[in-house]
Amino acid sequence: MIDRIHEAVRARGESEGDGDARTDGGTATVADDDAGSFFGSVSRDFLGSLPFWLPPFALMGFFVYGAIGWNFALSLVNVQQFNQPNYSQLDFDQYLRAFGDPSFISAAQNTAVLLVAFTLACLVVGLLVAILVDRHVRFENTFRTIYLLPMSLSFVVTAQFWLWLYNFDNGLVNVVTQALGLGRYKWISNPELALGAVVFALIWQFSGYAMVVYLAGLRAIPDEHYEAARVDGASTLKMYWRVIVPQLKGATISASVVLMVFALKAFDFLYALAGGFFPPKGTDILSTMMVRQAFSAGNRSYAAAIGIMLFLLAIAIVAPYLTYQYRRGEL
Amino acid sequence: MNTSDLDGRRVGLYAVLFGLVAFYLLPLEIGLVTSLKTDPLASLPFAPPAAGSFTLEEWGRAFTALKSGLVNSLLLAVPATILSAGLGSMAAYGLTTLQWRGQVGVFTLFIAGIFIPYQAVLLPVSRFWATYAPLEEWLAVLWLLPGLEAYHGELLSLIITHVAYGIPICTLLFRTYYKELSGEMVEAAKLDGATAYTIYRRVILPLSVPMFAVTLIYQFTQIWNDLLFALVIMGPGDGAPVTVGLTNIGSSLTNLGFGVKMAGAFIAALPTMVVYVLFGEQFAEGVAS
Numbered sequence: 136m137i138d139r140i141h142e143a144v145r146a147r148g149e150s151e152g153d154g155d156a157r158t159d160g161g162t163a164t165v166a167d168d169d170a171g172s173f174f175g176s177v178s179r180d181f182l183g184s185l186p187f188w189l190p191p192f193a194l195m196g197f198f199v200y201g202a203i204g205w206n207f208a209l210s211l212v213n214v215q216q217f218n219q220p221n222y223s224q225l226d227f228d229q230y231l232r233a234f235g236d237p238s239f240i241s242a243a244q245n246t247a248v249l250l251v252a253f254t255l256a257c258l259v260v261g262l263l264v265a266i267l268v269d270r271h272v273r274f275e276n277t278f279r280t281i282y283l284l285p286m287s288l289s290f291v292v293t294a295q296f297w298l299w300l301y302n303f304d305n306g307l308v309n310v311v312t313q314a315l316g317l318g319r320y321k322w323i324s325n326p327e328l329a330l331g332a333v334v335f336a337l338i339w340q341f342s343g344y345a346m347v348v349y350l351a352g353l354r355a356i357p358d359e360h361y362e363a364a365r366v367d368g369a370s371t372l373k374m375y376w377r378v379i380v381p382q383l384k385g386a387t388i389s390a391s392v393v394l395m396v397f398a399l400k401a402f403d404f405l406y407a408l409a410g411g412f413f414p415p416k417g418t419d420i421l422s423t424m425m426v427r428q429a430f431s432a433g434n435r436s437y438a439a440a441i442g443i444m445l446f447l448l449a450i451a452i453v454a455p456y457l458t459y460q461y462r463r464g465e466l
Numbered sequence: 467m468n469t470s471d472l473d474g475r476r477v478g479l480y481a482v483l484f485g486l487v488a489f490y491l492l493p494l495e496i497g498l499v500t501s502l503k504t505d506p507l508a509s510l511p512f513a514p515p516a517a518g519s520f521t522l523e524e525w526g527r528a529f530t531a532l533k534s535g536l537v538n539s540l541l542l543a544v545p546a547t548i549l550s551a552g553l554g555s556m557a558a559y560g561l562t563t564l565q566w567r568g569q570v571g572v573f574t575l576f577i578a579g580i581f582i583p584y585q586a587v588l589l590p591v592s593r594f595w596a597t598y599a600p601l602e603e604w605l606a607v608l609w610l611l612p613g614l615e616a617y618h619g620e621l622l623s624l625i626i627t628h629v630a631y632g633i634p635i636c637t638l639l640f641r642t643y644y645k646e647l648s649g650e651m652v653e654a655a656k657l658d659g660a661t662a663y664t665i666y667r668r669v670i671l672p673l674s675v676p677m678f679a680v681t682l683i684y685q686f687t688q689i690w691n692d693l694l695f696a697l698v699i700m701g702p703g704d705g706a707p708v709t710v711g712l713t714n715i716g717s718s719l720t721n722l723g724f725g726v727k728m729a730g731a732f733i734a735a736l737p738t739m740v741v742y743v744l745f746g747e748q749f750a751e752g753v754a755s
């Protein structure tokens with residue numbers, strides 16, 4: 136940590152040559168030379184800014200980057216239960232073990248299904264609802280508030296509601312399917328249905344979020360674009376598909392990144408659904424598997440390796456997004 | 467397009483919008499009526515309790531079971547929310563209003579922190595609090611004071627953990643806001659010879675009030691709703707927040723105890739629901755950015 140800061144300071148000092156002409160923001164009484172004598176010629180604005188961002192950065196950096204590094208080290212050894220890790224022997228055995236482990240493979244598959252199905256469905260539902268809400272309806276704010284309400288609830292709370300909705304004997308879902316003549320199903324305990332049932336419940340909880348993001352995107356499109364399309368005689372459907380949807384690229388990208396990150400965090404929902412470390416059969420995802428291996432089975436290094444793989448997955452999703460934001464100057 | 471056609475469309479539009487209201491609210495309505503029934507299996511799930519089968523007993527049972535969890539959640543969420551918002555505002559100020567080269571790099575490290583899956587840090591974090599920083603032991607003398615118990619040490623670890631992982635999103639929210647603030651007042655204050663600290667306290671903080679509302683509401687909801695850290699750092703002990711208590715209410719895959727489960731779900735969700743109903747606008751703004 137400290138090394139990184141020194142490095143940053145040094146890098147800063149070296150690149151100072153063409154210095155910017157900004158006036159001083161911090162210690163106005165200290166002369167430029169004074170500040171420079173210790174750190175090279177670091178600008179006083181940089182020094183003045185340190186007390187503000189460095190403490191939060193140190194706290195966050197320790198818990199985020201420090202912990203990830205520690206976790207990576209843990210994944211390179213083989214430590215069970217509460218034994219002390221032996222860091223003299225490092226290898227990638229835990230990662231190899233994962234790829235030979237059928238329960239890891241199926242958890243990875245479930246994670247992929249959850250990520251893709253949940254994200255796509257939320258985007259589609261969110262976009263459609265946003266278009267409806269955007270058509271100058273009355274009580275627009277009330278509708279929006281109601282659609283977003285489930286997102287303010289805890290995963291633990293919504294899991295209780297959905298357990299009851301999916302109940303075999305008297306849950307709403309079975310009452311509806313039976314009324315439609317489709318019969319009743321064990322939505323949660325049938326491994327073939329469980330993942331779909333979970334995805335549906337999560338769509339209920341988070342499609343409102345996609346709606347809010349799309350609504351902001353729709354509001355940013357100038358009215359003339361709608362007008363121009365209408366003058367050209369485009370039908371409503373065509374207008375949205377050709378003119379409006381392409382302009383929502385930014386909203387789509389940021390909404391999908393956040394939704395995928397939510398999906399990776401679906402642990403709380405699955406834990407609450409089952410009331411323990413073993414989620415319903417057919418819904419085990421990498422986040423639940425990691426916690427079970429770490430805190431129930433005691434395979435700490437294996438769990439650490441799964442954690443690192445989840446981290447890499449998140450990086451693969453987020454890095455292109457951050458690059459995109461950076462290029463657009465929005466960071 | 468004649469008027470009746472237009473009216474037909476409008477009616478259809480509102481029908482769909484009200485249908486969606488039903489879709490999003492029905493699970494809550496069902497939960498509420500179920501919590502008030504003596505036998506949830508005896509009538510249709512969404513029907514209100516019949517005259518003879520109305521009971522508040524499940525609410526009483528759920529409240530007794532969750533009472534200490536509610537207190538713990540409050541002790542956890544309020545300080546953690548305030549601290550993470552305050553630190554986020556400071557960091558954003560140091561990385562936005564005070565300008566220096568390379569700040570985008572540091573800021574990117576903050577942002578990446580928003581997206582990390584907590585599974586990648588759980589083992590070190592739980593180990594850190596259990597072995598390397600056992601606040602419960604270190605502060606042992608404090609627990610002799612009236613009103614303080616040993617498990618408050620665990621709550622303190624949980625508060626620090628939530629603050630650390632909350633800083634990135636708070637920093638992002640404040641930075642977006644500070645970028646749009648006019649630089650004129652800051653420049654004027656600088657010309658007057660104001661220090662970075664004075665500018666922050668006199669110029670930036672007063673202007674930050676609307677953003678503090680957004681951030682505090684968002685963070686409070688996040689921290690109140692969290693299960694994972696609470697489960698891993700403290701387990702189901704005396705200090706467990708309400709989300710942990712709720713997972714232990716009723717039994718999961720049987721028909722028993724749905725009344726108490728639903729009542730418990732509402733009790734656990736009540737604070738965030740109240741905050742949401744009062745400050746829905748700010749919550750929407752928080753999640754949208």
